[in-house]
Amino acid sequence: MSKRRFFILAKCYNKRGQLLSVGFNSYEKSHPIQKHFADLVGMPEKKYLHAEIAAIIRAKDKQIYRLTVERYDATGLPVNAAPCPICQQAIATFKISVVEHT
Secondary structure (H helix, E strand, O other): OOOOOOEEEEEEEOOOOOEEEEEEOOOOOEOHHHHHHHHHOOOOOOOEOOHHHHHHHHOOOOOOOEEEEEEEOOOOOEEOOOOOHHHHHHHHHOOOOEEEEO
C-alpha cells in the first residue's frame, strides 16, 4: 500500500493583504530551514519541504502578517489541513499573526 500524498499550498500576505509569496510541499526537496525546525521539534525524519516553510522562505525578509494553508487530495478535492508541529514552530519563530487553514 502506497503512502497517501497531498498537494499543499501556502500563501503569505502582508498586513495590507498583498500576496508576498506562495509555497508548495515537496516529497523530494529539502532546505536547511526545514531541517532546523524538524530537528527543533524532534521530528528529524520530516526533512522534506513543507508548503508553509517554502512560502516563508520565498517571502525573504518581508514581514508576513497572514499565512493561509490549503490541502488537496490526489483527485484535487480540498481536505482538512492544519500546520504540523514543525510548521507551527516556524510560524511562531517568524511571528506570523494570523494563520488560516482549511
